[in-house]
Structures are given as C-alpha cells and as structure tokens.
Amino acid sequence: MRYTLHQLAAGSYDLALDGVIVGGVVRETTAGGALTGWCAELLEDLPVATRPRPFDCVEHRFPTLEAATAWLGGARIVSAPSLHLN
Template identity: 45%
Template sequence: MAYKLSRLASGSYDVLLHGVIIASLVRSGETHHATWTAELLVNLPPGERPAPFTELEHAFGSLEEAQSWLGDAEVHGAGGED
C-alpha cells in the first residue's frame, strides 16, 4: 500500500491511499505523552477495510509508530515537528 500523510495542522493529518483521503491521524494529549489515533472515515465492513486497518481505529504511541504501521507513509505538507 502506498499511504501518504498530508499535514493539516500540528498533530493532525489526512491519510491518503492512492490520492484519496481514507482516514485521519490525530494526536491527543500532551506532546510528550501523546496518543496518536488513525481512524477510517467510512465505516467499512472488516473484509473491505484497506490493510493494515483491521478495526475502524488504531492507537499508537508516536507519529513514527503510526507512519511505520502505514508502510512508512511519507509526510507532505507544512513544515515543523509534531
């Protein structure tokens, strides 16, 4: 899968698959103790969800962990660190 992350604002990304926004990735909590959540935008049945989504939401301890899970997704958009 060729996922890309499009930065919207600090701690907020659109998740694109083949140029189509299919999910959001957002940070909640303080920067050093944040949780990142990837959430599909459409409630698809399990058999129709794009890999690696097995659930509608998945939580991660860092942006890098989420990027890795999404097949080392590239980040596009405004500069700056999250």
C-alpha cells in the same frame, strides 16, 4: 497501495491511500495538553473484508507518530503547501 499523510495543522493529518483521503491521523492529548499518543482512523466504518490494509478495526492507537507511519507501511508525510499571495 501507498499511504501518505497530508499535514493540516500541528498534530493533524489527512490519511490518503493512493491519493484518495480515507481517514486521518491525529495527536491525542490530555485536557492539560500532555501528549498521550496518536490515533489513525478511517473515515468510514467499512466491513472488515473491505477495509484497506492494515486496518482490522476503524481506529488504531500508537505511542508515536513514527510508530503510526511505520504501521502504515512507511507512510510519507507531506507538509501543507506554502501559499503565495500576489
């Protein structure tokens, strides 16, 4: 199983497992905009036995994006593709 993060906007990523979106990783901030950490979350609250590893609960919080990607087995970040207008 390989995770990838697909950038949607600054601080927001779709979380894909083998090419299928299973969740998201988002930056968490205070009301004033200060960074408080990152959250990796599954889209569905699956039974524990069927959750993709390493998820043992639906949400996991991390102090940095690097900590989240490491926990996801070294998930690769994929930037949004550039669009070309003709």
